[in-house]
Amino acid sequence: MEIFKTFGLDITLTIAQIVNFLVILFILKKFLYKPLFKILKKREDLVKESVEKAEQSKKALAKAETQEKEIIKKAQTNATEIVKDAKEQGAEIIKKAQEEAKKQAATILKAAESQIEQEKTRAERELNKHVAQLAIELLKKSVGQIFTGKEQDEVVSRAVKELGKKPN
Amino acid sequence: MYMPGFVRFLFCLIMLSLAAEPLFHIGSFTVTNTLTNTLLVDGLLVALAWKISKSASLIPSKFQGAIEIIMEGFYNLTESVAGERTLKIFPYVMTFFLFILLANWTGLIPVITSLEFFNGHEHVHLFRSASTDLNTTLALAIVSIVATHTMSIRTIGLKHYLGKFFSLKPLDLYAGLLELVSELTKFISFSFRLFGNIFVGELILGILFSAFAFFVPIPVIMYELFVGAIQATIFALLTMAFMALFTTKHGEY
Structure with missing residues (x-):
């Protein structure tokens, strides 16, 4: 056909072009569209994810802030309570100590008094003994010159008896 | 074929014939200058794919960003028409666009078009836009239409596919047969629209040069760059529209 020749139509060239296009289609599909769309998908996911994350962290921040306030409030009330308790306890301890001290002082005083009393009685007794002996001695000396041995002994024993009868 | 003397004179003047000029032969296979241009386009596309698949990152470079804008534009357009069948249709649309765009534009860049080759008889251009060869445009038309129809049979089944053209109701049968004729004329419209637009553009440029x-x-x-982009878009969008149409059951659109 003359017209085919004018346009240079050639079945082998047409087939070659068809094959060429299909090959290019395959190559572009595999090495251009696929990787590019993978990246686009990845980017979309990333953007979604980061937006979500940002929102989440915003929420978390707000929550943390309210928690912080709550904690501070709690701590403040706790602190005042503790201080109050401590004051009360301190007062109590002081009171107790004072009472204890008073008690102890009283017992110590009592013990001292009884000791003093004992000392006093012992001293008196000693003094009595001493005085008796002194008296006997004095008696012996003064009587010795007047009475004989036998009478002397009797006078002394009688004196001793009399002395013994007398209480302090 | 008869040509008016003036047109023939112009053709001789600018060394541009309707048929692509042969460069050399490999056996019985003729390598024409449109075929070398096709290979050049292939090389560019493979280089593009290689670059993108190698260096594509989440934070795009300017180049990657530009490619992404084009592809996302076509993808969203396809999605608005084809819905869930986008993934099947999109590669055809995108590849038609890129291939035809580069084929059109490589025929316009002065440095590329000024390269010459001596084929034993005369000096011819080493590269001539692949779209100015009816073999190429017809091949693209065949791929587009055959892919549309196979996709149609695969998606909606043979019964619904045949139902688009044949029916027992007389009016539907009439409309279906008209559709069938229009499918055959698509081969001509697809191939000659692209061929005619780009060939004439180069003819005008040749005369002016x-x-x-x-x-x-x-x-x-500049104008021809614009026409080249428009023609590539038209081819891609028509393919997209037909594919979307033919993967929808009759009466659903």
Whole structure:
């Protein structure tokens, strides 16, 4: 056909072009569209994810802030309570100590008094003994010159008896 | 074929014939200058794919960003028409666009078009836009239409596919047969629209270049770049529309 020749139509060239296009289609599909769309998908996911994350962290921040306030409030009330308790306890301890001290002082005083009393009685007794002996001695000396041995002994024993009868 | 003397004169003047000029032969296979241009386009596309698959990152470079904008634009357009069948249709649409765009534009860039090759008889251009060869445009039309129809059979089944053209109701049968004829004319419309637009553009440029060496052809080159982009878009969008149409059951659209 003359017209085919004018346009240079050639079945082998047409087939070659068809094959060429299909090959290019395959190559572009595999090495251009696929990787590019993978990246686009990845980017979309990333953007979604980061937006979500940002929102989440915003929420978390707000929550943390309210928690912080709550904690501070709690701590403040706790602190005042503790201080109050401590004051009360301190007062109590002081009171107790004072009472204890008073008690102890009283017992110590009592013990001292009884000791003093004992000392006093012992001293008196000693003094009595001493005085008796002194008296006997004095008696012996003064009587010795007047009475004989036998009478002397009797006078002394009688004196001793009399002395013994007398209480302090 | 008869050509008016004036047109024949112009053709001789600018060394551009309707048929692509042969460069050399490998056995019985003729390598034409549109075929070398096709290979050049292939090389560019493979380089693009290689670059993107190698260096694509979450934070895009300017180049990657530009490619992403084009692809996302076509993807969203396809999705708005084809819905869940986008993934099947999109590769055809995108590849038609990129291939035809580069084929059109590589025929316009002065450095590429000025390369010449001696084929034993005469000096011819080493590269001539692949779209100015009816073999290429017909091949693209065949791929587009055959892919549309196979996709149609695969998605909606043979019964619904045949139902698009044949029916027991007389009116539907009439409309279906008209559809069938329009499918056959698609081969011609697809191939000649692209071929005609780009071929004429190059013809005008050739005439201008033979008359004026500088300045005057520049706005025309700009215009032809625009036409090249438009034609690539038209081919891609028509393919997309037909594929979306043919993967929908009759009466659903």
